[in-house]
Amino acid sequence: MVYHPFVTRVVPGMVMRRERMLPLRGEVLVSTGARVRPADVVARTQVPGEMRLLNVARALRLDDGDLSPYLRVSIGDAVEQGDVLAAGSGVSRLFGGTYRSPVSGVVGGASHGRVLIQSDRRPLELVAHYRGTVLNVMSGLGAIIEVRGALIQGIWGSDKAGFGVVKCMVDDPAQDLDPEAIDMSCRGSVLVAGRCPDESSLRRAKEMDVQGLVVGSLDAGLLDVVQAMPFPVVVTEGMGDYAISGPVFDLLRAYEGQEASVSGFTQPRGGAVRPEVIIYASFAGEGAEPETRPQFVLDLGSQVRIVRGPHTGKTGVVTHLSQGDGTPLGGSRVREIAIRLDGGEEALVAQPNLELFG
């Protein structure tokens, strides 16, 4: 038995809690116990666009920076370009001291002789993104939603979220996404393929208003294009030419036609966030396991996935925990683990290149 801290969750039925939080304080529109669907708005706020910090005191030649006697606007006031923000008096009036706003916007603040104008304030509506029940409301900030479904964690994702029906575009987990196969029937779907080979597939998916894409791998050279797509892309294995792991593909196939929430948000450090697909299979809630901290023990029989080297993406079970002192390339203190791959093949893999899986 060996402590082994790397885990990827691929679970057919799980009860999860997911936070939906506004970037700025606003108004929460749901209450505890409410049932929500992915498109439901759960909270809203106003987000500022461009900010302009205007040194009004200097323009009015006020040495002490105290603007309050001269201000003609208050915080929260809407102003148009050319509106008077402040007007001088006394000596400064001799210099024709009137300060007009160079931009339209809302007065965000006024202090230390400056006035801050927030232009292009726009409403932000935060949708539930998940189907579930509101478990808790954080006043003015957001809500926690309890979700039941299948969970598939990815390794990389584009910073988007989407919701749609799972649609497998390939029969084989190693097969490329064919742009020709992306047609009107894909509208609103979360597409699944082994690999995203090129830009044309992505552009076609965009044209067809696809809601998400789950692939085993794609080329790192496509990352900028992927990030520019309006839908989330989740990569399950890594960059390059890797098929989707068998168990991941099987789970997605099993739940084809079911609705899924796809989140591509990835943050490796400072509160790690992994991209994920949650599928609301009708039977996924039955006997669903709670999302607890996973076990970190690698033992004989543990289900693992290989995450580096020629067997990347392959899954199997541990058959032997080597007592050996290392691998030829990977450093002297690294243990090797024997694995029987799902296809029956045996492989010896450095422990850091494995993760617990399932």
Place this chain on the structure above:
Amino acid sequence: MEQEYRLESFLVADCGSTTTRVALIDLVGDEFRLVAQGQTATTVEAPWSRISTGVREAIRQVERSTGRLLLFDQEQLIVPERENGSGVDGLVATVNAATPLRADVVGLIRDLSVESMLTATDCSYVDVQTVVARDERMASAGPSTVLRAGNGGGIQALMGETLQNRADVILLSGGTDGGAIAPVLESARDVAAVLSTFEEGGRVHVVYAGNRGMRPEIVAVLADCSSLHVVDNVRPTLDKEDLAGAEEEISRLYHEVKMGRVPGFGELKSWVAAPMLTTAEGLGLVLRYLARLHKLDVLAVDVGSSATHLAGVIGGRYGSTVSARLGVGYSIGRVLDEAGLEGLLQWLPFQMDPGEAHNRIVNKGLRPMTIPDTEEDLLLEQAAARAAIALTLERARSRWIGAQAPLYAGLVPPVDLVIGRGAVLTEAPKAGQAALILLDGLQPTGVCTLALDQASLLPQLGALASVHPVAAAQALARDGLFRLGTAIALTGTGKEGSVALKLKVEYDDGRTLRVEVPYGSLEVIPLVTGKRAVVEMRPSSRFDVGLGSRGRGATTEVDGGAVGIIVDARGRPLALPREGEKRRAKIQEWMVELGL
């Protein structure tokens, strides 16, 4: 700290962003020695979210390898050491598992106060997001980020934009003591106006390190809308830089805002016998100790998963540069951004498809704990290490690695000892690989000992020194450094193949070896660990061996090591052949010479 028992055994831990290591230091005979080590993945991120989990696991590994009980009920550390030999007398730890402190730098003149403040940020794990200087528009600090042009609204307009990014700290400087007042006050008011607007304003730290005479005004403007810290002016006069106050405050803020908020930090803190240091601080203490004790000029580079740290003592002056976003694991993508694919691939002895290299690098960043599985993968990661070192050195050179002699302008001046640490170096399969990474990345000049912190102990020994200096010193002397050998690096350029150095090596058994080393080559002369030899060096008129003068010869005694004596006659600055095939052939030739 009051102790009612003698301190005779310690666990020393280092929690990096990817790997946590724990070592047992104990009295062996009458000397403190490294007895056992354990290492595991750092458990600071989800789903573990508790740094102490990994420390416990590494301690359990030490338990298994020594048979000594260290954790009570597998949970609590047994302190002090018991009669039956279980437990230890204390634990010390260094940490760099936190994310960097996000800072904006605001000042008056880009080349004076702003530059000084940027240099001060090198002391710790700081990610400078934006730089605002009143004498220019706004430029972001990193070469990888886009220069943003002014929008016509002046610096005040840009400031609003700048401060929206919610930095942890705003570093404000400007004006010499007794000098400019109005522009400094203007900058402070800009900052205050924006902070006052945001609800979160009060939580943003502001460090003021400008004109001393402005302090009352600065307090009046900023105290109510920020968490204000006033320190000594980084530029008290035009020609004097004083970074100590700013560096101390930046380090303190990193401890408070970042390190102290690492999940599980409180539990780890409750175990330790001395204040926890950052890995960079611990390494700095050891380097200063080594320099003082042995009267050495020393340079160390720590290539980690998320950060690269270059520190040293040259001419009695300590300097340190932490590149908080350059590393060979989590931060390998940033190395790629800054060095470019060509900058990495130029170090490979074989051709690699750029797309394939890009894929491998991104994958390493996504799974930084994984280790190379093929020779190609290994050499690609080692190439990234060279680039991370070179990029960090570039910053350090412009700030503290200043060369006295004109011959070394733009180079690392001769030092006595070069130390490498970080798994990419210490766990390189062959010692020659680590030596070559150090030579390529740092390009040391003159004669120096190359060593590795093989046991990954140095920062922790720095922390241990505050509790038990003797234990730290003895463990450092006996187990701290793994000698790779002695490098003799020639400065200058010449004609490929022409003799650059004539060398006579007298071994202590009386044997003598005479070698002529051609320009452009690397030559390894056997000298095993524990042996010394007297080396007589006669460089040609175009080359210097670290004496500050071309053609000047010298005789010196050198140490052996795992590699031996490495004569680096590739010249300084090292210029790789531009043409791909020729370059790869040359790199292969160097690798063969080093037995790789």
